[in-house]
Amino acid sequence: EPIPIIHCDKCGATPVPESDLPVELPEVAHYEPSGTGESPLANITDWVNTTCPKCGGPGKRETNTMPQxxxxxxxxxxxxxxxxETKSYNLLDKDKIKxxxxxxxxxxxxEHATRHLIxxxxxxxxxxxxxxxxxPEPFIELHNVGLILAEDGKKMSKRYGNVINPDEIVELYGADSLRLYEMFMGPFADEITWQTDSVIGVRRFLxxxxxxxxxxxDLEAGPPSDNSLHQTIKKVTEDILNFRFNTAISTMMIQVNTWDKTGVVNLDDFKTLxxxxxxxxxxxxxxxxxxxxERESIHLAKWPEYDITKVGSDIITLAVQVDxxxxxxxxxxxxxxxEEAAKQAQANPEIAKWLAGQAPKRVIYVAGRVINFLT
Structure with missing residues (x-):
């Protein structure tokens, strides 16, 4: 992406007029090194040599380009x-942006903290x-994903010859086993060492x-749902929202083991699982x-809900965010x-201090987890 600056001996570095943006790269068969340390664009004189938009005199385009x-x-x-349809981008479409x-x-x-994120x-x-x-901020919530190391404890690299080929794992254990193992290995943000032999554990669970x-x-003949299923629904739901995928899987394993030992499972309960x-x-x-x-995909089905009377406490701690x-x-x-959560949160002196007497422009509410006031 060319930097829209034109260098003029008289006017100095001059921005390209907005009407001439974006500055597009020249169409050439291939780019050759300049040999001077400059960008390959420096060799393309028909593109480099131009007119200064300020004085009309000769100017040269900036040949450095912006990074990706x-x-x-x-x-x-x-x-x-x-x-x-047009494949164009309209940053002035505030309705869509809003x-x-x-x-x-x-x-x-x-590593994105000092690169893409910043x-x-x-x-x-x-x-x-x-x-x-x-x-004021582009992202409401940030989650850093930990690095998966090779079996030798080093970062995967072709140089070390220790890269794990996912196609081989899929061929050996199946795609679902690979997906499940990656989430079961440990906490989402932790650096974890890959162990191919351990994939068999989640494969056996499936x-x-x-x-x-x-x-x-049958529903009528099967045993009624007990509290454990509702506790499982609650735990898995909360763990997904908090990126605790490994403990969500562990909770489902416990539930499946319980049913496996009894030797029978209710149809509706199994569908919930x-x-x-x-x-x-x-x-x-x-x-x-x-x-x-069922004839419609499970991925279109409604997410299960738990009975609050079967999971313990009827009071939870709700995180309150401002921007x-x-x-x-x-x-x-x-x-x-x-409405109730927003009213209670805004009545809190600490939150009122951060809102500074202003009504939030937008409220994002995730029931049972967080409410976020955007100012």
């Missing part, structure tokens, strides 16, 4: 404003200054789920879902609607 960060720093907005931004969750490696925030701050976006389908009884399992093992869950008589930053917590019913 220049484009990727605002890709989250590009998705929102791209016209599917509808889609800010991004709910940003997931990336910790650049994206810098660009967003500039776009806010010129009135393109309305929120096989146990498959065999459990043969132990289904499949819904919980679907984000982790989508292929197996969808196949078993169809075997229960994406946690400022306080409140105690509230897990069934509280957005």
């Amino acid at each position: 960060w220049a484009g990727s720093s605002w890709y989250y907005l590009a998705y929102a404003v791209k016209d599917p 509808y889609w931004e800010p991004v709910d969750i940003y997931v990336g490696g910790s 650049y994206a925030r810098f660009w967003h701050k500039f776009l806010q200054d010129i009135g393109v976006v309305g929120n 096989e146990k789920v498959w065999r459990l389908a043969g132990k289904i009884t 499949l819904k919980l399992l679907a984000p982790f093992a989508p292929h197996l869950a969808d196949e078993l879902w169809e075997q229960t008589g 994406g930053k946690k400022r306080w917590t409140i105690q509230i019913s897990p069934k509280a609607k957005e």
Whole structure:
């Protein structure tokens, strides 16, 4: 991406007029090194030599180009404003930007903190200054994903010859087993060493789920749901929202082991388990879902809900954020609607201090977890 600057001996570095943007790269068969340390563009004199937009005299285009960060720093907005027919981007379409931004969750490696993340925030701050976006931050929530090391404990690299080929794992254990193992290895943000032999553990769990389908009884004849299933629904739901995928899988394993020991499972309960399992093992869950008589994909089914009377406490701690930053917590019913949660949170002196007497422009509420006031 060319830097839109023209160098003039008389006027100095002069910005390219807005009407001439964007500056596009010249169409050439191939680029050759300049031999001077300059960009290969320096060799293309027909493109480099131009007119100074300020005085009309001779000028030369800047031959350095912006890194790929220049484009990727605002890709989250590009998705929102791209016209599917013309393939153009209209950053002045504030209705679309207002509808889609800010991004709910940003997931990336910790190394992004001084690379893509900081650049994206810098660009967003500039776009806010010129009135393109309305929120001070582009992302509400950040999750850093830990690095998966090779079996020798080193970073995977072709140089070390220790790269794990996912195609080989899929061929040996199946795609769902690979997907499940990656989430079961440990905490999402931790650096973890890959162990191919350990994939068999989650593979056996999936096989146990498959065999459990043969132990289904009719709803009327089967045992009623006990509290453990509702506790499983609650735990898996909360763990997914908090990126605790490994403990969500562990909770489902405990539930499956319980049913496996009793030798029988209620049809509705089994279908509930499949819904919980679907984000982790989508292929197996969808196949078993169809075997229960369902004709629409499990991935279109409603997420299961738990009975609050069967999971213990009827009061939870709700995180309260202002512009994406946690400022306080409140105690509230897990069934509280957005209006009730917002009213209680805004009545708190600590939150009122951060809102500075202003009504929030937008409220993002995740029941049972967090409420975020965007100013």
